[in-house]
Amino acid sequence: MQDSVQNGDEHRWIEIVKEAFGDYMSDWSAEKFVERYASSPLFKEDGFFFIRHKERYVATAFAWQEKTNSSEGRLHWLAVLPEYHRRGLGRTLALHVLYYHKDHGKQSVCLKTEIYRHSAIKLYKDIGFVCVAKGT
Numbered sequence: 001m002q003d004s005v006q007n008g009d010e011h012r013w014i015e016i017v018k019e020a021f022g023d024y025m026s027d028w029s030a031e032k033f034v035e036r037y038a039s040s041p042l043f044k045e046d047g048f049f050f051i052r053h054k055e056r057y058v059a060t061a062f063a064w065q066e067k068t069n070s071s072e073g074r075l076h077w078l079a080v081l082p083e084y085h086r087r088g089l090g091r092t093l094a095l096h097v098l099y100y101h102k103d104h105g106k107q108s109v110c111l112k113t114e115i116y117r118h119s120a121i122k123l124y125k126d127i128g129f130v131c132v133a134k135g136t
């Protein structure tokens with residue numbers, strides 16, 4: 001597992017999420033990722049995770065927070081390449097982000113997802129997340 005932003009990580013990220021999320025990511029690019037996240041002071045390089053299999057980057061997630069020094073962390077953009085599903089990579093990354101937040105003093109961790117993401121919701125409930133609201 002690699003846990004720091006290095007040259008080209010934005011391209012590795014976009015390749016994984018575009019394949020994992022499909023059409024949902026059609027208006028995303030590596031540049032948008034940098035603009036929206038990686039260039040923000042809220043983005044923590046050591047909370048940006050990939051799983052690599054041999055030379056291939058196959059899964060990613062990162063720890064986020066909505067505002068500086070928030071007591072609540074966020075699990076953001078968990079994605080695993082389809083051919084690597086059901087091998088425990090998603091669970092491993094999700095837990096890694098939870099421990100990251102714990103180690104950095106967060107009192108709680110939230111995430112947002114869409115109601116139709118049944119696999120993700122099952123995973124999140126399995127590791128202790130509770131559904132608190134439904135929205136758009």
Ligand SMILES: CC(=O)SCCNC(=O)CCNC(=O)[C@H](O)C(C)(C)COP(=O)(O)OP(=O)(O)OC[C@H]1O[C@@H](n2cnc3c(N)ncnc32)[C@H](O)[C@@H]1OP(=O)(O)O
Nearest residue numbers: 077078079080085086087088089090091111113119120123
């Ligand atoms: C905050 C956010 O990022 S929300 C968006 C989450 N990401 C996505 O929806 C992108 C597309 N999907 C994916 O990338 C993957 O399917 C993920 C990330 C949701 C799951 O990744 P995987 O590596 O396949 O999950 P992993 O193998 O760790 O499975 C963990 C548990 O999740 C649940 N799960 C995962 N996939 C499925 C599935 N297809 N059907 C039912 N349950 C599933 C199971 O409870 C599973 O445990 P089990 O294998 O012991 O039954």
